[in-house]
Amino acid sequence: MSQQPLPPPSALNLDNIQGDILSGLPKKTQTYFFFQITDARLFRSQLVEFTPLVKTVAQVIKDRKAIDDHKRKGDKTLITMVGVNIAFSHKGFAFMGIDDANLTKTETIFEMGQKKDAQSLGDKGTTVGSEFVPDWEPEFLQDIHGVILVSGDSHGTVNKKLQQVKEIFGLAQGPNKSSIKAVTSIVGDVRPGKESGHEHFGFLDGISNPSVIGFDKDPNPGPKPVPAGVLVTGHEGDPVATRPAWAVDGSFLTFRYLFQNVPEFDKFLKDHPVPLPGLTPEEGSELLGARFVGRWKSGTPIDISPFRDDPELAADPKSEEGFCHRNNNFRFQAEGSFQKICPFAAHVRKTLPRADLEDLPPNGISIQKNRIARRGVQFGPEVTKEEKLTGKTIHGRGLLFACYSTSIVNGFAFLQKSWANNPTFPPESATEVPGLDPLIGQGQRKLSGTDPNNPSFELTLPDFVVPRGGEYFFSPSLKGLRETLAVAA
Secondary structure (H helix, E strand, O other): OOEEOOOOOOOOOOOOOEHHHHOOOOOOEEEEEEEEEOOHHHHHHHHHHHHHHEOEHHHHHHHHHHHHHHHHOOOOOOOOOEEEEEEEOHHHHHHHOOOOHHHHOOOHHHHHOHHHHHHHHOOOEEEEOOEEEEOOOHHHHOOOOEEEEEEEOOHHHHHHHHHHHHHHOOOOOOOOOOOEEEEEEEEEEOOOHHHOOEOOOOOEOOOOOOOEOOOOOOOOOOOOOEOHHHOOOOOOOOOOOOEEHHHOOOEEEEEEEEEEOHHHHHHHHHHOOOOOOOOOHHHHHHHHHHHHHOEOOOOOEOOOOOOOOOHHHHHOOOOOOOOOOOOOOOOOOOOOOHHHHOOOOOHHHHHOOOHHHHOOOOOOOOOHHHOOEEOOEEEOOOOOHHHHHHOOOOOOOEEEEEEEEOOOOOOHHHHHHHHHOOOOOOOOOOOOOOEOOOOOOOOOOEEEOOOOOOOOOEEEOOOOEEEEEEEEEEEOOHHHHHHHHOOOO
């Protein structure tokens, strides 16, 4: 199979890259449809009809412009809009007879699949014989060959498009016409009203996604923009020097089915307020949550506003001078006590350590290769009155976590295993052990730094985020879909 040399940094073909990778499919709701291929030859022939439905980055840019124009007119209704993307696991490629050795050569966890990687990620489970079985939903213990993402303005719009997709693959026409079978479908919804953009614990999400060189025209100050090849295969920054033509302009997609114990989280904050002079118990509880996350619920970083929220700062994308993206332009302050301002283990510090690594003597450590583009959406209902009263979860809710990168090993898996689950990361302090990421860290759940006046004080935490499934996928380019995966009957 021919190898394609790396193009120059500016040569992103936005008509060839699936839209969710660089732009994020616009959505108020999104369905993840997981499937197994049952007839490879029929499936690949049906891909010929399916591929024109796949929305590209170029099309998403037009969609977002249409949304902005609609809002500028003062119209608060939603535009009818839908987008479809597709990705495949290694087992899916193998079942189709596609040689994905170029992908698995450096990404062995893509080849093994997330179920076999779950123990290494820290997911809970049991060992049956010699095999570790994670405590996942039964559907995710099955083989999953692919996932189809359908995003849109409403359930009606998404369901109509998903039905069209199912008809293409023969699911509505009986087993003899069908090339796939459904494993499971999961629906995610942006939270309602003022909670839009916030995950279920209440914190504004998606603020620190990386800017991409050659794509983002006017990036705000903050972490350095990354070369396109950190997120899109076949470009500068791709850890693999050459790719087969079909694997250029693609990206690895990591999916995680994360349940959030919101009532328990809120109760823990209420029961353990930060004992800072001048704060009420309610304010102390709010501060503890902010120190867990590294941001206030508004999105304001505690590195800039450490002891009280500043919603005006969070809502203002740039300063008065127009040069400073204030809610993302910070480095983690190191003067005085290292944890006085922001705990080492705060979620945003664990997953994007900034100066903690970039300024390490003698020359710093670059974290660009570890960046990921997050594209998740919330699922499940809002917390009920009964759940608030009892402090116990009754209804499942959480995050359909999805992220893209050209390396799962350098990206998601590294962030989870080497940073979030590592009690001694970041490495600055010789006297205070940071502990685990208080949200996603898996292991002995202790952390220090919650009390600004007593940084060595440790809290022991219950599980607030529980993984219940997942898989590693690769999202091929439009050219890859048309010219390699799809085969006319």
